[in-house]
Amino acid sequence: MYDLAILWDWTAFAVRWLHVITAVAWIGSSFYFIALDLGLKRDIPGPADGEEWQVHGGGFYHIQKYLVAPDALPEHLTWFKWEAYSTWLSGAALLMIVYWVGGELFLLDPTKADLALWQGIAISAATIAVGWLLYDALCKSKLGDYPTSMMVALFAIIVAMSWGLNQVFTGRAALLHLGAFTATIMSANVFFIIIPNQKVVVADLKAGRTPDPKYGKIAKLRSTHNNYLTLPVIFLMLSNHYPLAFGTEYAWIIASLVFMMGVTIRHFFNSMHARKGRPHWTWAVTAALFLVIAWLSTQPGMDSYDEAEARPLTAIEAQFANAAGFDAAYDTVIGNCSMCHAREPVWGNMQWPPKGIVLETESDIARHAKLVYLQAGVSHAMPPPNAIQMDPQARADIVEWYRAATGS
Known part of the structure; x- marks a missing residue:
């Protein structure tokens, strides 16, 4: 017998599977192109900015990159955008299924804030959108000319958002929403900045104009930001399976430290792909951060479970x-x-x-x-x-x- 609960659970499973499939496709292409760009050999003659020879699946690939664009638009041009779009859309659908429809169980925590379900849903939607607005404003401000300072400012926003979400939502929902907050920044980078900039370059080529290199530089910077944000998002999306990650009053600090681990891990691989050595100290820092997270998860424990609730039934x-x-x-x-x-x-x-x-x-x-x-x-x-x-x-x-x- 297939009742509504069973059908709904299978629907959630199907959407979750779709989300994982599209996320794998997006993350895979993102990591590949960052590694490719960092590993290009730049000392080659001609108009190309760099080239790379690779072997895979029994064949050899000769890849060339043009800093702005080639002299003429190729007949066939592959765009990498639907992976990002479908990942965000499926993730948004899954969030609605689990945390909006199931909001009274998974979203709201009456011991933290006395909210109606519609209020929780409104906060949920608002926090997802506000992340992009704040981040985009930072990038377009004067601070955007100083990448390191800008990322420090973004980290401060993430810490503040992590703390704020943990004041109103369940620990599980707070970490998941911080992941959605960050994933929205990444997807919006593709939708609002990277793809439109690439379309400007394509339009210039078609019209016989010389494309402005600034569009490529802006797109590459946003893509680099996405590269450093990816691993923390994956951690936050998996965190709902591990109460030690979300079931403590220090969950907001745990989530913040995860972003630092994401930076150290990606720094190692980005340095390696750029042939700048293998900074193994990053693994020591990552391990230390992970140990701090493990310690925080038990200090002082899962406050939500201290004692049985004595309150009227909803x-x-x-x-x-x-x-x-x-x-x-x-x-x-x-x-x-x-x-x-x-x-x-x-x-x-x-x-x-x-x-x-x-x-x-x-x-x-x-x-x-x-x-x-x-x-x-x-x-x-x-x-x-x-x-x-x-x-x-x-x-x-x-x-x-x-x-x-x-x-x-």
Whole structure:
């Protein structure tokens, strides 16, 4: 039986898969062209700015770069833009599915800010857009002539945004939104700056004019910015699988340090591709930063789980808590899930509840009804079979309760 919850979960999976596919394509082409540009041999005769010989897949490739443009427009010209556009569009769709439609569970944290769902969604949308506006203003200001100073200013904005997001959203949503904030800057660079500048050059070639080299320089600078922002974005997008990254009051500092790690890692590879040596000190700095992050993740711990909440049920929680079969489902979850999904787990050496999901009180279980239904009702994903063998009737109790609450 395919009810709405199952169809919606598969829809989310399909969009997530699309997002990963397009992101791999974008990141791959971005890293390749940065490495190619840095590794070009510049001491060649002729109008080309540099060339590179490469071997791959049994064949040899001879690549030449023109600083501004060739004398004539080639008959076939490949544009690299749809990878960026489709990555952002699929990511925006996934954010809406998980954090807007599922906002009461994954987006809002009532212990931080008393917000209605529409207010949380408005803040979510605004923070994504504001990042590009601030960054673009920096690039176009006088500070844009000083790349290092400009990136320091951008880092300050990222730290401030990281702190601000953690004041209103769940830790998971805060880190994800910081990633979306940064990814929007990267995609907008392609859409508003890099591609339009390239189109100006193409239009000049078609009209027989000599293209202005400033357009290429601006596009290359923005592409370099994207190169340094990529790795932190990947970390932030993966962070929702690891409560140690987002489930602490220092999550905003952790996210900020991740951007520094992104810079050190890319500096190593960019230096290597440019044949300027291999600065191994960057790996020592990266390792040190990672150790600091690991330490911060346990200082003082996951404040959101300190104690069970004593508050009235929300409307959605009441819908599931008052549904037929809730008592049986509640007993099933307490007996099969709560040893791990507790504020203080008692299973093995577990420090924090998996994925940050707590299932102890009636409000906990009612709030996570859909996840319980999908993970332990219609599927056998939870609990792990080596932890506990869940009785088929117990799973049936969960299914009957959820469907009674939703009328499915």
